[in-house]
Amino acid sequence: MIAHLSKRLGYYALLLALAVVISYVLSSLALSPRGYFEGRQPPPPPEAIDTQLTALGINDRTPLWERFGNWLGHALHGDLGRTLDSSDVGTEFGRRIGVSLRLLLAGTLLGTVGGVLLGTWGAVRQYRFSDRAVTLFAFLLLSTPTFLLAVLLKVGAIRTNQAVGHELITFTGEKTPGLTGSLPTLFGDRAVHLLLPTLAIALGTAAAYSRYQRGTMLDVLGSDFLRTARAKGLRRRTAVLRHGLRTALVPMSTFFAYGFLTLFTGAAFTEKVFGWHGMGAWFVDAVGKGDINSVVAVNVFAAVMVLLAGFLADVLHAALDPRVRTS
Amino acid sequence: MNRVARRRFVRNPHAVLGASLLLLLFLLAFAGPFLTHWSHTDIDYTALRQPPSVEHWFGTNSIGQDLYAQVLRGLQKSLLIGLLVALFATVLASFAGACAGYFGGWADRLTTLLIDLLLVFPAFLIIAIVSPRLRSASWLVLVGLLAAFGWMLTARVVRSMTRSLKERDFVRAARLMGVHPLRIVVRHILPNVASFLIVDATIAVGGAVMSETGLSYFGFGVQPPDVSLGTLIADGTGAAVTYPWMFFFAAGLLVVFVLAVNFLGDGLRDALDPTSDRARGRRTKRAPGRRERAARRPSHPVEQGHPAPEGTAGA
Numbered sequence: 001m002i003a004h005l006s007k008r009l010g011y012y013a014l015l016l017a018l019a020v021v022i023s024y025v026l027s028s029l030a031l032s033p034r035g036y037f038e039g040r041q042p043p044p045p046p047e048a049i050d051t052q053l054t055a056l057g058i059n060d061r062t063p064l065w066e067r068f069g070n071w072l073g074h075a076l077h078g079d080l081g082r083t084l085d086s087s088d089v090g091t092e093f094g095r096r097i098g099v100s101l102r103l104l105l106a107g108t109l110l111g112t113v114g115g116v117l118l119g120t121w122g123a124v125r126q127y128r129f130s131d132r133a134v135t136l137f138a139f140l141l142l143s144t145p146t147f148l149l150a151v152l153l154k155v156g157a158i159r160t161n162q163a164v165g166h167e168l169i170t171f172t173g174e175k176t177p178g179l180t181g182s183l184p185t186l187f188g189d190r191a192v193h194l195l196l197p198t199l200a201i202a203l204g205t206a207a208a209y210s211r212y213q214r215g216t217m218l219d220v221l222g223s224d225f226l227r228t229a230r231a232k233g234l235r236r237r238t239a240v241l242r243h244g245l246r247t248a249l250v251p252m253s254t255f256f257a258y259g260f261l262t263l264f265t266g267a268a269f270t271e272k273v274f275g276w277h278g279m280g281a282w283f284v285d286a287v288g289k290g291d292i293n294s295v296v297a298v299n300v301f302a303a304v305m306v307l308l309a310g311f312l313a314d315v316l317h318a319a320l321d322p323r324v325r326t327s
Numbered sequence: 328m329n330r331v332a333r334r335r336f337v338r339n340p341h342a343v344l345g346a347s348l349l350l351l352l353f354l355l356a357f358a359g360p361f362l363t364h365w366s367h368t369d370i371d372y373t374a375l376r377q378p379p380s381v382e383h384w385f386g387t388n389s390i391g392q393d394l395y396a397q398v399l400r401g402l403q404k405s406l407l408i409g410l411l412v413a414l415f416a417t418v419l420a421s422f423a424g425a426c427a428g429y430f431g432g433w434a435d436r437l438t439t440l441l442i443d444l445l446l447v448f449p450a451f452l453i454i455a456i457v458s459p460r461l462r463s464a465s466w467l468v469l470v471g472l473l474a475a476f477g478w479m480l481t482a483r484v485v486r487s488m489t490r491s492l493k494e495r496d497f498v499r500a501a502r503l504m505g506v507h508p509l510r511i512v513v514r515h516i517l518p519n520v521a522s523f524l525i526v527d528a529t530i531a532v533g534g535a536v537m538s539e540t541g542l543s544y545f546g547f548g549v550q551p552p553d554v555s556l557g558t559l560i561a562d563g564t565g566a567a568v569t570y571p572w573m574f575f576f577a578a579g580l581l582v583v584f585v586l587a588v589n590f591l592g593d594g595l596r597d598a599l600d601p602t603s604d605r606a607r608g609r610r611t612k613r614a615p616g617r618r619e620r621a622a623r624r625p626s627h628p629v630e631q632g633h634p635a636p637e638g639t640a641g642a
Contacts, residue, residue, distance in 0.1 A: 011443075015447050019448060139589055155568055
C-alpha cells in the first residue's frame with residue numbers, strides 16, 4: 001500500500017513539473033503585459049515600460065528560457081514574483097484564498113450534505129413521484145450553467161427588493177463597505193451578502209451529488225448484505241442508513257475529495273457575478289491584463305489541487321474499502 | 328439500435344421528450360430565420376430597446392438589432408459548436424483509448440501520461456490564457472480547443488473497456504487469424520464500445536455548449552462579430568432586470584437545449600446500456616459497469632459548465 005502510494009506520488013511530481021513548464025511557456029507566449037502598460041493613459045515612454053517589465057521578470061525581449069529559469073529559481077525559494085501592480089503574488093494568494101473559502105465553504109457543505117440526502121431518498125423511493133420530482137429538478141439545475149443560475153438569483157433578488165421597497169437582500173461583495181456597529185450587526189451583514197452566492201453554489205452542487213448518490217445507492221440497495229441486515233431483524237430505515245448509506249458513500253469519496261480541494265481554486269463565475277475578489281476572479285482579471293506571474297501562480301496552484309485531490313481520493317478509497325487494500 | 332433498445336427508448340418519456348425538443352430546436356435554429364425579414368446584422372434605428380412586438384418578435388437590443396434573428400443565429404452557432412466538439416472529442420477519445428488499451432506498452436504509457444497531464448490543466452484556464460491570441464481567429468479554433476480538452480475522460484473509459492475486450496475470444500481469434508491490429512481496433516473493438524460512445528457523445532454536446540457559453544460570458548469564447556448564445560447572454564446580463572427580453576430568450580433557449588440533450592443522453596443510456604439504473608431494476612445483483620464509473624473521475628470544476636460536485640464551481 002505504502003509502496004503503491006509513493007509510486008503515485010512520484011508520478012504526480014512528474015505531472016506537476018510538466019504542468020509548471022507548460023503553464024509558464026503558454027502564458028508567456030499568449031499574454032501581452034506590454035500591451036497593458038502601453039494602453040495606460042497617458043502612455044509611459046517605451047524605456048520606462050521596458051524597465052518595469054524587466055523588473056517584473058516578464059519582459060518579452062528577454063529570451064523565454066532565461067525568464068523561466070529566473071522565475072523558477074525564485075519560485076523554488078517560495079517567491080512567486082510580483083503582479084503587474086507590483087504587489088507580492090504570495091501575499092495576494094493568501095488574501096484571495098481566504099475570500100474564496102469564505103464564499104464557497106457554506107455552499108459546498110450545504111450542497112454536499114443536501115445532495116447525498118436527496119440522492120439516498122430518491123434511490124429508496126425509486127420511480128415514485130418524489131424521486132421523479134427530485135430527478136427532474138436536478139436535471140434542470142444541471143442544465144443551467146452556474147453563471148446563468150447566479151444571474152437569475154440576482155434578478156430575483158432585485159425584483160424582491162423592488163417589491164419590498166428597500167434593500168432586503170444585498171448581494172454585491174462580501175460586506176457593506178464602511179458599515180460599523182456591533183459584532184452581531186457586522187456578522188448579520190456578511191450573512192446576508194452570503195445568501196445568494198451560497199444558494200447558487202449549493203443548488204448546483206446538490207444537483208450533481210444527488211445524481212451520483214442515487215446511482216451508488218441503487219447499486220447497494222440490491223445487495224445481499226442489506227438483505228441479511230433486514231433478515232436479522234433490522235428495520236428498513238436502520239438497515240438502509242447504517243449499512244446501505246455507509247457503503248454507498250465509499251465510491252463518493254472521490255467526488256468529495258475533488259469537491260473540497262477545489263474550494264481553494266475558487267469559483268470564477270460566482271465570484272464575478274456577485275463581486276467577490278477571490279481566486280477565480282483574480283485569474284479572470286489577470287488574463288485580461290496579461291499579468292503573467294499571477295496567471296502562472298493560479299494555474300500551478302489549480303494543478304496542485306487537482307493532483308492532491310486525486311491522491312486524497314486514492315487514500316480515502318483505500319482507507320474506506322478493505323478490498324482495495326488487499327488487492 | 329436493435330429492437331429491444333428501440334422499444335426501451337420509445338417507452339422512456341424523458342428520452343422522447345429530449346429527442347423531440349432537440350428536433351424542434353434544430354428546426355427553429357435553421358428554418359426560423361426565414362420567417363423574418365430581419366437578419367442578425369440589420370439595425371433598425373427606429374426601434375432601440377423595444378420589447379417584443381409584431382415587428383420584432385423577441386424585441387430589439389440597445390443598438391436596434393432584431394433579437395429574434397440574433398438569438399437564432401446564436402443558437403445555430405452554439406448547436407454547431409456543441410455538435411462539432413462532441414464529434415471531434417469522441418473520435419479522438421475512441422482512437423486514443425482503444426489504441427492505448429489494445430497495444431499496451433509505450434503507447435499506453437504515453438497516452439495515459441497525456442490524459443493525466445491534460446486533466447491536471449483545467450481546460451477553462453488554458454483556453455482563457457490562449458484567448459487573447461484568438462481574437463481574430465475563427466470560431467473553429469475554439470471548437471478545436473474545446474475538443475482537445477474534452478476527450479480525456481472518455482478515452483480513459485474506452486481504454487479500460489478495450490483492455491477487457493482484448494481478452495475476449497473473438498478478438499483473440501481475429502488476432503490469431505492474422506488480422507491487422509488497426510483493423511481489429513476498428514472492426515472489433517470500437518463497435519463493442521459504440522453504445523457507450525453514443526451516450527457519451529450526446530452528453531458531451533451539452534457539456535460543450537455549456538463550456539462555450541461560460542467562456543463567451545467572460546469574453547474568452549466566441550468573438551464578435553460572431554454571436555453565440557454565450558455572447559448574447561453576456562450582452563444581456565446587465566439588462567436582465569430592466570429589459571428582460573434581451574436576456575431571457577437566449578438564456579431560456581440555452582437551458583432548454585442542454586436539458587433536452589441531457590434527457591436524450593439519459594434515455595439512450597437506459598436503452599443501450601443494460602447495466603444502467605433503469606434497465607437494472609433494484610433487485611438484481613450489482614452488474615458490471617463499475618469499472619467504467621470508477622474510471623470517470625470528476626474533471627476540474629472550472630473546466631465545464633458546472634458538472635460534478637465541484638459543480639460549485641462551474642467555477
